[in-house]
Amino acid sequence: MRWLIRAWWALIRFGFRLLYNELAWTYDLVSRVVSLGQWRSWQRTAIPHLDAPPGAIVLELAHGTGDLQIDLTRNGLTAFALDVSRAMGRIARRKLARHGMPARLVRADAGRIPFPDESVRAVVSTFPTDFILRPDVLAEAYRVLEPGGRLVVVLNGVLTLKSAPARALEWLYRVTGQREPWPVSAASVFEAAGFHVQRHVEELPNSAVLLLVARKAKGE
Numbered sequence: 531m532r533w534l535i536r537a538w539w540a541l542i543r544f545g546f547r548l549l550y551n552e553l554a555w556t557y558d559l560v561s562r563v564v565s566l567g568q569w570r571s572w573q574r575t576a577i578p579h580l581d582a583p584p585g586a587i588v589l590e591l592a593h594g595t596g597d598l599q600i601d602l603t604r605n606g607l608t609a610f611a612l613d614v615s616r617a618m619g620r621i622a623r624r625k626l627a628r629h630g631m632p633a634r635l636v637r638a639d640a641g642r643i644p645f646p647d648e649s650v651r652a653v654v655s656t657f658p659t660d661f662i663l664r665p666d667v668l669a670e671a672y673r674v675l676e677p678g679g680r681l682v683v684v685l686n687g688v689l690t691l692k693s694a695p696a697r698a699l700e701w702l703y704r705v706t707g708q709r710e711p712w713p714v715s716a717a718s719v720f721e722a723a724g725f726h727v728q729r730h731v732e733e734l735p736n737s738a739v740l741l742l743v744a745r746k747a748k749g750e
Contacts, residue, residue, distance in 0.1 A: 552617070566691065570597060573598050574598075575739045576654050577601060580652040582607055587610060588653070589645065592658050592661070596618075596623070596625045600629055608634075610634040610635075612644075642670065643673070682743050684739060684740075690738055
């Protein structure tokens with residue numbers, strides 16, 4: 531039985547790797563389908579929690595196809611982003627160009643952020659894989675944040691609509707490891723990295739979004 535469980539999770543990881551790389555061109559469609567069209571609303575819940583004034587530098591970890599970069603720019607923020615996927619970078623650059631927006635994107639691992647110390651007002655990541663729990667990633671996010679700056683992570687969007695499609699998708703989220711205990715365990719890992727952490731639930735029509743807001747103390 532153990533080998534079967536290990537094989538299942540290896541298959542899940544392989545599927546996500548394909549989605550973020552070779553099949554990146556399907557990402558926007560997949561995200562709309564698995565959220566019943568609410569994915570972009572779920573992403574945008576991060577923005578009010580950034581506590582970033584107009585013009586402030588905000589760094590996104592794992593920018594994907596670039597949608598949040600568009601939202602951040604439209605909110606008057608100076609948006610930068612990184613992602614390890616070359617395919618996602620190509621898609622995001624084309625999307626930003628279509629909107630007449632700068633593509634301040636870099637291909638890099640989040641464990642080696644190419645920014646100076648205390649140079650970023652906020653760091654944001656929406657629906658990241660478990661890379662966001664790596665000690666080196668959290669240490670780097672802490673390093674580049676200004677004192678008082680925030681790391682905001684959108685962990686989950688939960689469908690609350692009472693329908694067969696919603697129930698089926700919630701089952702899919704559970705079997706692919708995107709429900710408990712991931713949201714619960716994440717907070718303690720962020721706290722161990724030195725952040726002051728709060729969990730927030732944003733209620734939307736037919737869904738709820740779970741976020742972690744991790745603050746770097748002032749004077750550090």
